[in-house]
Amino acid sequence: MSSSTAGRFVGQSVLRREDPRLLTGQGQFVDDVQLPGMLHCAFVRSESARGTITRLDVDAARALDGVVAVLTAADLNPHAGSMQPTLLLDAPGAPLRPLAEGDVRFVGDPIAIVVAESRYLAEDGAELVEVDIDPLPPVVDPETAADSEHIVHPELGSNVGTDMPFPRSAELEAILSDSAHVVTETFRQHRQTNVPMETRGIVASYIASTGELRAHMSTQNPHEARLAIARVTGIPSHLVQVTGRDVGGGFGQKFFMFRDELTIALAARRLGRPIKWIEDRRENLIAANHARVDIATCTFACDADGMLLGSYIDHIEDSGAYPTGATGGAGALVGMLFTGPYKAGAAAFRSRAVWTNTCGRGAYRGPWMFETVAREQLVDATARAIGLDPLEWRRRNVLRAEDQPYTMPTGLPIENVTAAETLDQAAEIIGYDAFRAEQRRAFDTEGRLLGIGIGLYVEPTAMGAMDPLGTDTALVRVAPTGKVTVLLATGAHGQGIETTMAQVVAEELGIDYDDVAIVQGDTASTPYGRGTGGSGTAVIAGSACRGASAEVRAQVIEIAAHLMEAAPDDLDIVDGVVAVKGTPTRNVAWAEVARISHMETARLPTGMSPGIEATFTYKAPPFTWSNACHICTVEVDRDTGLVTILRYVVSEDCGVMINPMVVEGQVAGGVVQGIGGTLLEHVVYDADGNPLTTTFMDYLVPTATDVPVIEYGHIETASDTPGGHKGMGEGGAIGAPPCVFNAVADALALVGVHIDRTPLGPEAILTALYPDPGT
Amino acid sequence: MKPAPFEYHAPETRADALALLAEHGDDAKALAGGQSLVPILAMRLTRFAHLVDLNRVDDLQGVTRENGTLVVGAMTRQRTMEQADDVPLLVRATPLVGHFQIRNRGTVGGSLAHADPASEYPAVALALDAEFDLASAGETRRVAAADFFLGTWTTAAAPDELLVAARFPVWGADAGFAVVEVARRHGDFALAGAVCAVAPDRAALSLFGVASTPVRCQAAEAALLAGAPPADVAAEAVRDLAPADDIHASTATRVRIAHTVVARAVTKAREDARA
């Protein structure tokens, strides 16, 4: 396989081919799908966090004109197969069932489905379903869940889902007690949610005569959806087809299958009519997935110069009632990755995941990003305690090129990262020292609170360590016209895969970008693969594309060599022409080779099969590390509690960039999610487990007036994977939260105020500044 | 998130609209811009058997000037107020009302009649001693803003009464004006906001977002007129405030922000008067 850097297409900011249809209203999202005879669904959901269902009466709803069916647990649950994701089929977890049966376990727990001729009528019917629930005390606080007498899942007998210890050695105990500087903090990260602008949705139809089930879905992962639907419905997987043309964002929410979509698929199987369920925003906010509820008490021990000698983190993750996909175990990665981009000395951790009567935790852009949040916030607290500037502490401790490869104390090997270089680049772009001077001046002369914060991280992307998420397959097929179709298992939802993967394939083949089409989002035509998520497309799908392209290229060259009576090694493909190197007049057009391969098979080399295509499956290495440094400056208004971000710089290394425009777009989007998550967004429950943020009036997503211009610095250090890429889709949302937190904490430290939790809205800021309301 | 069924009426005259409201009483709701009503219908937090759409009633539209008063027809779109130069407080308040797409559709009368305690126009009306014309099938009466706002989403208008016009006094050219609010995001309902007008011979100050109705701050107005420093005016204005806790701000935080917006509004209004 050849490696490409800054080629004709790879490395270029090619404009996206997805855009014209999306800009003109010609995209096809799941709610745009209309099938003959299609019915519409609405869920009846629990309004109690925990309780026993004492009565469920659907007669009035069934009697309503326009209502076709009302399905309850009695109708569906006995027919359901496993609802676990493929990754965790045999793992212990929350007992998943299509509809609540006997009891409810969070507000939003689905109890019944009303199927009607329109969504309006389905909602009319849902209002007529009568549910009586005898309430029980809910488990809402993750910090006390483990010791609660109330058990979220009685089948499991405990509110502790996982407990991962990585015990302290005697050496570490000594470091933690005897070092010159030992700093311990407890940080709390608040509940947030993904909020894709397109909510979840599915149109499912069962064709009884053939036994096929077809599902149009908003999904990041069509093949996982197919496997999961096959398991829950009992329909063989080759008779299940999942398609998704355009997907309106996901950020992890649409990577694994949820109960709701699986239950609709099961309902379609039972009813035998096409049914559509489009989640409304209230459902999305209370019942899709939540994320980010993490608490940790963490310690750094440093010598007199601030050099890190040892660390410990005790972490609790709130899994909610029904977490989705591989989320319950994410906490272990918080502990494993806690020391991040620093020469760490000795380290240990404990990580527990607890069940609560709240909406389940799900994957959200950097599911274990709390390792960066806790570490980077602790770095600043440590530097303050020692009397070092946080930039200087990082410079002293950061991993440098000469330290690599480096093995983290938890055993993870790190290589090819440029944490030190991005730290320096970001500090230079923002003018770190000049800002420090301005901060001092503004405070001394005007009393203003300016702050600067850093978020530095290394990120294990495109993880090959976790089957089946580390493997992807590409099929590259050349038509008799020479045009190329690439079949991928991806479920793009904003990443521009139809553009970027075409760039890769065109580059590898030596043909024009416009002659390569990408087909994805259809299980019937594409090979099995991992879907789109986990910062994996460039490395894993990209390498699969390169592998298949290399084989196709070899086939074309073999045919051309035979036609021209040349040696294959003497040929190259440039701009769609196969020619002898150094003698470009001796050539044959790519399209002519393609035509001959199908239409004049007698001219092919002896024994060669007609047609040109190749399939390649790529298995990623366990980790492909990317890294970035975020630095921002803020002003905290002492009289309103509002935080204004003055400047925001990201210096990142995602290896070879396929499309810099797309890379920067991913960074910006992630950063703004991180800013929103730190300053604005907060899913709130009351003590009874009632969600209080059920609309966009209360769950505050950032808008254009809330965010700064993002400035970029790039360092391109190739990874060891075929294209030299590193994953980067999640990183923006990993670095931004501690960066913003540290900047605010830095500003507040000017007046001796300490913060240790998010979100940082006016309430938190003013309460920190003025703990006594009378002042 | 789809509204429950209702019967739709589209009267073309004020008399027909009032007759429909009289006929259906509590079962009917007037539909103005719909920017607040339609969301709560869609969420099924409320429902009405009859919606009486006022958008085709011509004699509820438009702005006129009568004897030092700006008379704003109830169905005048909020965006029109960006040019209401006679009443600078309306000009300054309007960009803070939602977003421009909302203001294209939302109406002045709808905002006043909806009486959200965190919205801007009711506080402007209260500060200026505006009056509202309330019409029913039988008669029309004029109610002072101070007597109109009774509580959250609650006004002195009877179910068959329609706010048909708002009458805003026009101040002289020597006056200065300011509307200052603090919201979580641009366009959100304010955590607290202040409306301030100051002239050589009079001053007005009201707050919004800090109680179940907009609040007029008479003691603070005296201090404002006497030339007290902004912080002193603000301290007077927030002296008796006890706003409710909610997920965005506690009582203490709202009081502190109220103090801030008053002080800033006083400063801005005085600068405006000098300009």
Place this chain on the structure above:
Amino acid sequence: MHDIEVVINGERTKRRVDARKTLADFVREDCALTGTHLGCEHGVCGACTVLVDGEAVRACLMFAVQVDGGEVTTVEGLGGPDGALSPVQDAFRSEHGLQCGFCTPGFVVTVTAFLRDTPNPSETEIREALSGNICRCTGYQGIVKAVQRAAGDAP
């Protein structure tokens, strides 16, 4: 049910609609113009923004029956008849002002109306005009630049 007559994207159409059907559902379901998207259905996200009688409004906060006799322009009505992108649409593409594309029609309609009324906006004016629309993918970076580009390219 109500009989209504509406000009949608320049074409006059007669339909019978339920009183409670929102304008957004009407254009999507009855007129098959699925470019208008529903992101929240309570008037906050702006994905459903359309022009009614030339003014940008939330289609989820109006009922179809209310546009009887009026004109509606959706995102499908902004480009050229041959599928050519409008200057605003083209600028969004050039500046990477969209990723998943779900919020995009609402932004395009919003920006089209905004630039018509404010041809030379400052960055502050641009951000305020955009603040009634939520995008979850782009961080608004490309969108702000697209508006600047469209303003500069405007004839």
